[in-house]
Amino acid sequence: MNLMILIGLVLVGIVHALRGASYLVLSRSGATTKLRPILPLCGVFLCIAGLIDGWSAGLPVPVGYAGGEGGLALGPIGCLFSLMLFAIAAWSDADEPADPTAGWRDLRVSAILLSLIAGDAFLLGCGACLAALLPTRLLGRRAARNGVLAAFAIVGASVLLCAPAAPFGSLLADPGFALLREAGGSAGPLLPLLVVGAAAPLLGLWPTQGGFRHRCAFAPPWVALSGALLGQFLLLRFLLDLAGPVPSAWWGGALVALGLFGALRAGVSALDDRRAAGVVGRVLALENNLFVVAVGFCLLARANDLPVLSGTAFDAAMLLSPAVLLGGLAALGLVRAMEREAGSGLLSRLGGLIRSMPFACALLAVPFLLLAPLPPGDDFSALWLLVQVVLAAPLPAPGGVAVVALGVLALLFAAAALAAASLLRFGWIAVLGRPRTPRGAAATDLAPIAARRYAPVLFVPAFAALLPGGWLFMASGRAGSDVLLGGEGPRHPLVALLAPVGNGMLAPLPIALLLALGVALAALLARSLNLRAERTAPVWEGGAAPPPPWLPFGDPATQIAPATLGLALRQALDLPAWHPSGRLSSWLGASQARRWSAWSRQGAVWLARVLERRAPLVAMLLFGFGLVLAASGFFDMRAPR
Amino acid sequence: MNQLGLLALGSAALVLHVGLLLLATPLMAIGAEGFPALRSPAAWRGWLAQPFLRLATLASREPVRSEGASPVPRLAPILSLACTGCAALLVPSFLRVMLDWPLADLALVLALLGxxxxxxxFAAADGGSAATGLAAIGATVDALLALPGLVLSASVLLMLSGGAGLDAMLAGQRGLAAPGALACVAGLGLGALASGGREAALSQALSGPDLALFRLETGLRRVVWIDLLGALAWPGSVAAAPSGPLFWLSALLCWLLRFGMALALFALLSGPLGDPGLRRRLAAFSLFAALLGPILLLAGQSAE
Structure with a gap:
């Protein structure tokens, strides 16, 4: 059965690739268009069959690297991510034939599928490199640079993994996962650096958040979300699966620090972003950074031999994943549809869309509730699990570690609050209030049939939100057996999440039912109070004159603008500007501040120029340096066999 | 006690708790606006009856809504009251054996209140007028300024109790009685005060039943905060399951004492809290208290 599923997935991948090539080379043909709705659905059904059927110990098929144990293998984690990949592909397919990027999308789906069902590092690296490089054609030089850097980092990480398993000169002798798992844990600090380097542009980690936001704002939604899927998979596969059972605790600590910093930065930027899709992109970057934090916790717990905590952190990552990938896809798709209808992506041009697009706005509330860490969404559950991991960690006597744990806890809460505030601001400006342009006022709503397109995408995160135990049984119970290498989290019941230590419990479905009961009672109360007929009146403008004829949608000064929240916050904090030069001059004096400011500006310009013009060269130099270090055994810290 | 007995006890506790909430919410919503000259029993009776009468009057008025308003201002009172009601059901007033007690969790309660x-x-921003929109912006700025103090206080309390469940926080009482923990509870309270406020500005576009629901929700939110902070600061004042009727009575008296003190505090602060400067100072004090908490705890443990 497993062999059949794997062969089916390979066939789907091949047909996808052929279809993509036919789009690009031979232009569209009727034959390929007919296959359009069937292909991703076939993939979805195969993945569901794989998840339900289960497996005993993977299924290596020697169709890849000759002579080794590698090739293609149907693993639980690959199957789970393939399911989400095909869901993204199925959603994006609905854009055809208007979507001119369909060929690139099909090719990328095939490449990502290859890395998901790879059984050795060679195929994994090939698939991931292709997937990282393919959409760069759509996005210009900046994305091309990020794609090239990510591809080099993936190759470097793959080679580093293989290096300890084979002597220098025959690096790819046997890159099968079985051997790599056995020989893992010896790649030193360069491996996580390279993996993070590969995943950073895909996930929007610092310092590449701008690129991720750019993809969300300007590229088709599948580009950013399929990239994020690949980035999440690479982190899990490289760092949790192939890097060996006992990684260094520093890897985990560094990932947690990077993720928290990136999450806060993304949250603060989202509060001030001027584009609608940019806000969503920043929030998705924030969630991706929380995913990195969860992986970091997993590594930290595993390094300290705490399998239950490691499993709980993995559960949190598995709850974040569908919310970000599928909920984010729906959110981004709806926001882009609103932008198209309103004729602009700038928040200052949007407004009052709930009047012209009520169905789209109501639909948008679902992914926003999933993305904002509000109960009973997946993100809230994931955050709850992360908090439980910190609380259950065995900390030494009072001191630095406890203070660091306290800081981590506070930063997690702060990141969640920033995500919620960013989505609140989006709702104020784009959805509520009065229309700001005639085109926005005359926007056409989505047809209710469009719900057919969004419902399947939102089903998985909604299922994971309400029945987290059921989702984690598939995701962590099965995929965790692939990735956690013996570690296991608490066995959650179907409708609840359990804390790793103590009696703590979070039950989203009962909370949702309680909320539904509360809404019903409150609605009944409101109805019983509304005994008299309602009267409508013009909006009270504080005595000001009604809007003049040349401002039919109201005076912009009387509406909330995109910059209003940022300005109010700066005013409250008494900050003259975001740029710190004002503070700098008060500390150093005006002339010194000007000099330091000029130096730093020149340095930044030089660095940007070097990176822009010499990116492949820098990447190759880094890659070669890492290769030499790895092959020389510099980072080989395992005991000799 | 067998399962059936616990179920009956939990149901009875929940009913009692809901009854207390129904009594306390209008008092906190309207009565906290100020004490009149209460020199005679009749004046006291009038003051106690006044919130219920005023709410009923408010609800019976004609609802006036903005032209072209979206469904959001109609839905907001319902959703808001539902969320606060759920939070109120999770936080114990004087009994810890309520039917929904296993669901009670500090992070969940804070998220529901948020x-x-x-x-x-959302409802304020939908009016499209400058006043309500700016009030919504101002309230968000207040909340963001109070955020550091709130999250740090909550984090310290969670670290001290070792779990986010209110059961673990109250039953264990691990370190919660220490001065550091009390400082964090104070930080949480000050943060809540700093992030609240602006009720008058936010409710400018509401009238009739909508305004009545707004007042009810405000009162209920205050009651939730009082219950939460009171239980955290003094876990012994909340009766556990096996306690006898005498202990239940003393817990009820403790709740009455807490509620009366909080009512007086809100009556005193209802005017000054409208000042944005005071709210910002409260946010700063909240952060100060949250920072003081761990320092006091570390100092206490070092001294031991």
Missing amino acids: TSRGCWL
């Missing part, structure tokens, strides 16, 4: 506040901010 969601409820967000509903009102």
Whole structure:
């Protein structure tokens, strides 16, 4: 059965690739268009069959690297991510034939599928490199640079993994996962650096958040979300699966620090972003950074031999994943549809869309509730699990570690609050209030049939939100057996999440039912109070004159603008500007501040120029340096066999 | 005690708790606006009856809504009251054996209260007028300024109790009685005060039943905060399951004492809290208390 599923997935991948090539080379043909709705659905059904059927110990098929144990293998984690990949592909397919990027999308789906069902590092690296490089054609030089850097980092990480398993000169002798798992844990600090380097542009980690936001704002939604899927998979596969059972605790600590910093930065930027899709992109970057934090916790717990905590952190990552990938896809798709209808992506041009697009706005509330860490969404559950991991960690006597744990806890809460505030601001400006342009006022709503397109995408995160135990049984119970290498989290019941230590419990479905009961009672109360007929009146403008004829949608000064929240916050904090030069001059004096400011500006310009013009060269130099270090055994810290 | 007995006890406790909430919410919503000259028993009776009468009057008025308003201002009171009601059901007033007690969790309660506040901010922003929109912006700025103190206080309390469940926080009482923990509870309270406020500005576009629901929700939110902070600061004042009737009575008296003190405090602060400067100072004090908490705890443990 497993062999059949794997062969089916390979066939789907091949047909996808052929279809993509036919789009690009031979232009569209009727034959390929007919296959359009069937292909991703076939993939979805195969993945569901794989998840339900289960497996005993993977299924290596020697169709890849000759002579080794590698090739293609149907693993639980690959199957789970393939399911989400095909869901993204199925959603994006609905854009055809208007979507001119369909060929690139099909090719990328095939490449990502290859890395998901790879059984050795060679195929994994090939698939991931292709997937990282393919959409760069759509996005210009900046994305091309990020794609090239990510591809080099993936190759470097793959080679580093293989290096300890084979002597220098025959690096790819046997890159099968079985051997790599056995020989893992010896790649030193360069491996996580390279993996993070590969995943950073895909996930929007610092310092590449701008690129991720750019993809969300300007590229088709599948580009950013399929990239994020690949980035999440690479982190899990490289760092949790192939890097060996006992990684260094520093890897985990560094990932947690990077993720928290990136999450806060993304949250603060989202509060001030001027584009609608940019806000969503920043929030998705924030969630991706929380995913990195969860992986970091997993590594930290595993390094300290705490399998239950490691499993709980993995559960949190598995709850974040569908919310970000599928909920984010729906959110981004709806926001882009609103932008198209309103004729602009700038928040200052949007407004009052709930009047012209009520169905789209109501639909948008679902992914926003999933993305904002509000109960009973997946993100809230994931955050709850992360908090439980910190609380259950065995900390030494009072001191630095406890203070660091306290800081981590506070930063997690702060990141969640920033995500919620960013989505609140989006709702104020784009959805509520009065229309700001005639085109926005005359926007056409989505047809209710469009719900057919969004419902399947939102089903998985909604299922994971309400029945987290059921989702984690598939995701962590099965995929965790692939990735956690013996570690296991608490066995959650179907409708609840359990804390790793103590009696703590979070039950989203009962909370949702309680909320539904509360809404019903409150609605009944409101109805019983509304005994008299309602009267409508013009909006009270504080005595000001009604809007003049040349401002039919109201005076912009009387509406909330995109910059209003940022300005109010700066005013409250008494900050003259975001740029710190004002503070700098008060500390150093005006002339010194000007000099330091000029130096730093020149340095930044030089660095940007070097990176822009010499990116492949820098990447190759880094890659070669890492290769030499790895092959020389510099980072080989395992005991000799 | 067998399962059936616990179920009956939990149900009875929940009913008692809901009854207390129904009595306390209008008092906190309207009665906290100020004490009249209460020199005679009749004046006291009048003051006690006044909130219920005023709410009933408010609800019976004609609802006036903005022209072209979206469904959000109609839905916001319902959703907000539902979220705050759920939070109120999870936080114990004087008994820890309520039927929904296993669901009670500090992070969940804070998230529900935040969601409820967000509903009102949405409703205020939908008016499209400068005053309500700016009030929503101002309320968000207040909340963001109070955020550091709030999250740090909550984090310290969670670290001290070792779990987010209110059961673990109250039953264990691990270190919660220490001065550091009390400082964090104070930080949480000050943060809540700093992030609240602006009720008058936010409710400018509401009238009739909508305004009545707004007042009810505000009162209920205050009651939730009082219950939460009171239980955290003095876990012994909340009766556990096996306690006898005498202990239940003393816990009820403790709750009455807490509620009366909080009512007086709100009556005193209802005017000054409208000042943005005071709210910002409260946010700063909240952060100060949250920072003081761990320092006191570390100092105490080092001294031991």
